Amino acid sequence: MKIEVTLNGATVVDEVEPTLLAVDWIRENRRLTGTHVGCDTSQCGACTILLDGASVKSCTLLALSLDGRSVTTIEGLTVGRNDLHPMQAAFHEHHGLQCGFCTPGMIMRAVDIASQGGPLDETTVRHALEGNICRCTGYQNIVASVIAGAKTMNAATVGE
């Protein structure tokens, strides 16, 4: 079946099997391997993408359901800019990653958390990250990264 998706800003038309998962379409068909698979029960969040701006676990969606919608993967955060997205920069600045495997999912989730606006405190962020598992960092620096990244993102929006 045919789908038409705005993928990282570009229009993509593709033929997909009805059983194909969104995450497999992204990774295998589109070769955007920054979106990771860490589980088979939708518990880990490694596969998190933005769908029309909201974070979702792409292992819980069928590729078909992407039709007519806009998808952003980790690779798409730098599209149209010369530098890193503020949330990517914040993870780098605050040592919010170790092995890097959970990182794309964390950053996509973080972008969504930040785009909700409003001041972010540690408790809120920890709660909002509950669906993303990181085995390496102990979360402390991820939380710091999200708070810092949100500040930059929201400051940028206010300035616009």
Add this chain to the structure above:
Amino acid sequence: MGEVIGIGAAPKRKEDQRFITGRGNYVADIKRADMSYGVFVRSPHAHATIDAIDKAPALAVPGVVGVFTGAEFAADGCGTLPCGWAITFKDGSPMKEPPFPALATGKVRFVGDAVAFVVGETLEAATAGAEALVVDYGLLPVVATLLQAAAPEAPLLYDDVPGNLCADWALGDEAATEAAFARAAHVSHVSLVNNRLVGNPMEPRAAVGEYNPGTGQYTLWSTSQFPHVVRLLMGMVLGIPQHKLRVVAPDVGGGFGVKQFHYGEEAVTTWAAGKLRRPVKWVSTRSEGFLADRHGRDHVTEAELALDENGKFLAMRVHTYANMGGYLSTFGPNIPTNLYGPLLSGVYVIPSIYCSVKCMFTNTAPVDAYRGAGRPEATFVVERLVDMAAHDLGLDRLEIRRRNMIPKSAYPYQTPVLVEYDSGDPLGCLEQATIKGDVAGFAARKAESARAGKFRGFGVSTYVEACGLAPSRFAGRLGARGGLYESATVRVHPTGQVTVLIGTHNHGQGHETTFAQIVSERLGVPFENVDIVFGDTDRVQFGMGTYGSRSLVVGGSALNKAADKVILKGKKIAAHLLEAAEQDITFEAGVFAVAGTDRKKTIEDIALAAYVPHDYPLEILEPGLEEQAYYDPVNFTYPGGAHLVEVEVDPETGVVEIVKYTACDDVGTVINPMIVEGQLHGGIVQGIGQALYENCVYDETSGQLLSGSFMDYCMPRADGVPKMDVSTYSTPCAHTPMGVKGCGEVGTIGSPAAVISAVVDALAHLGITHVDMPASPNRIWRIIQNASIPRAAE
């Protein structure tokens, strides 16, 4: 122009760039031309004979290109998976070492034991083929737990292993220990379980095998912590000579020990690629990982501490049952013995110690090293005993520790259990933690919690670990079948930039940054001009990989040594160019100079001369500026520290919340404080996971894995773990060139005992003296309900 960034600085990590932009290259991302996909058929039974395998229905599935069984693997001349450590019984006789087939033959011995490998054009075809395969099993009685395995008349996993006993190992002076117990004023006792864990790095294991008939070369891409060792072991299994085998471990998404073994899946995938003459890819699902990754811990222990009338320790006696699972994994028998017994002295003066460990086979997944490996188990025993003794004698838990700690002045300190600590200051660590953690204010905070209806508890753990494994000679005496050195090559390019080839493996520890700092400082070259290469047996000379907090300790020391050699050769070249005697050449901050003059050459000048040797001492010196070093450690290093924890227990729900966490860890010289702090955070939370959440459970009757996914196995998540206050306290290692100790495992070693100490303290008014891990809400709620003493907050 970049700058020199040296030891002690905290530059942001070089490796971040690719991970934060989604450009990492993990094994699951690899695609090769004409690639096929493999799926393992795994046993649904814990213990059974394999009576027949009918391949026809699987082969009939469209797209299936091959079905492979253990019998075919063996018939092809392939061997079984080797065990890397040979331990002995007390009497010196060898451990029982049954074969560990990559694909089970004859019998299966745990749920998830691989029985066959089905390969298809697509993953869907392979999956359908695997489902279609017919295996006839003959069910056998199951031994699912340690105590079942040890029971008289227990069913046997191996006909020639009586009592399911792999080895009955012992360490220490039994007679002296008995004598000390006989004259003790008091004996404290604890019986405890060290819960079984699943490592769960976020990246599931994966393997891609490839064979090139044109060159006879095999390549395996694997999620491995030690590609060269996999090459060595898999070469033995498959009979492939080393020069025809390349093993690549590209970006690896966390290891924690679980990826440091040679797994059957690696051998089978590579072998099948050779048979099919096309690349084969296998990627574990998470549920499959729960079944078939190596597990960690799983001890049952009885331990006693003998004390004199002043609360001074006289002796310790420890009897442990340790689970090996159904087969001996690469380091399986080494973990509960050599990495456990020698740590039982902890940070204390204990004149005599005796420890015996019964390593048992059970119908469960093989158990091997997992972050900390043996040392968290030892620390848990020692620290629970010390707490128990404090309770029994009515002493403060900090006071009993202070009274028995090895004083700083006593280092180097020889323990009664083999190891000699070169440096340390446990009391200094404890005092720093006590101040930072405001122990003095605890009583007030406890009263505050009580007003909110919560039980607040304070916990402490002081520990030492042995890491940076280990002098090869010493390891050999303990039964190691390999060496434990490390290698590094420093390649200075003609233009002065540097590529380092190192035998360790980076899967989150920040080596690309830390090692570059070492080179930047030693050679005086800009940090950005140094690249670190690892993880590919075709690029890197040799290496033992990353585990046991050895990378900086052993690998960093090899790197440091190679840098020394570069400087030495540079001096020879400089002496020629500057027409001076070699001993008059100094080297500092990237500049070779004639002492006491202004005549000098930069390292770039020297590198260029080495590769363009027009004016060069060719009679005495080879061109080029590339040096290699191997470093074999002279001792383990002994990081240690003190962890202080405060918890609040909600008596209504049994939920334990960690409300204050203070850690002070002595990791020797710190190369990059930001990275060390990150390692400490991650390690501590992994220990908290064991203490509060994680538990790998098999059904006692059927041997089925009950905690087989993230839905049933509770991983620590961001909202369940505390903000931690970590700090370092440095007594430099006496024998590593830079004074470094390891830091990757300390958090996981220090935290479980500290958390449980706090939980027990919170429940002390109910008469509780010990709680087994994990201190889950269910377990704690039951304890509170069943307590004989009324359950009001104090």
